[in-house]
Amino acid sequence: MSTFKDHFSGHARNYATARPGYPPALFDWIAGLVGQHALAWDAGCGNGQAALALAERFEAVVASDPSAEQIAQAPAHPRVDYRVEAAEDCSLPASSVDVACVAQALHWFDLPRFFTTLLRVLKPGGVLVAWTYETCRVDPAVDAVFDRLYRDRLGPWWPPERQLVESGYRDIDLPLQPLEPLPELSIELDWTLTQFLEYLRSWSASARCLRETGRDAVAEFAPALAAAWGPPETRRCVAWPLAVRAGRRTA
Secondary structure, three states, X not given: OOOOOOOOHHHHXXXXXXXXXXXXXXXXXXXXXXXXXXXXXXXOOOOOHHHHHHHOOOOEEEEEEOOHHHHHOOOOOOOEEEEEOOXXXXXXXXOOEXXXXXXXOHHHOOHHHHHXXXXXXXXXXXXXXXXXXXXXXXXXXXXXXXXXXXXXXXXXXXXXXXXXXXXXXXXOOOOOEEOOOOOOOEEEEEXXXXXXXXXXXXXXXXXXXXXXXXXXHHHHHHHHHXXXXXXXXXXXXXXXXXXXXXXXXXX
């Protein structure tokens, strides 16, 4: 059995409401990688953001996550089968999956065991697409405060797996034929200051710092962020560049 490093169940509701979604162009590109669209697997699905988008393009989606609390926050969909199970212990049949997706979760997996499972469940010619995002950008004033919170204040509270996110998953060797060219995409949302602060509170490092010290790091930085943001109801464009890795099973 895998060892589940649970960083989000304790604030699953906040995570579900505060986390950004992904651009439709990403899922259009994913659907175009394969000729069959019978089954997609969303591994480490969290609250189902990617699963719902995949369900618009595939006949069926299995969305799995070891956190029952995260799954409980996922919206129901007639083509999505949510399962509380680790990606490394996926119950899907062999050679059944056209596309496996991992959205902002690959760094949490036991990678050797996950890749063994992946090669078992992917059809020949099936693909894996994994993506992640690190820091967002707003403007120089907001970004400067954001960086102090992210690196200086919360740096000690990030788990070591965060290094894989910061490298854009480039340090992970996929046991698949690499797919290129990869799309250059970003998440872009118009948010108020309140929405931005809720996103910062959804970080695992923010939750861990609060849990272990009783100090709300985001609240401590909120005045400086507010001064840089301007009127709190003002909507600012918040952008996260996506780092995408993809590969195809050839046999």
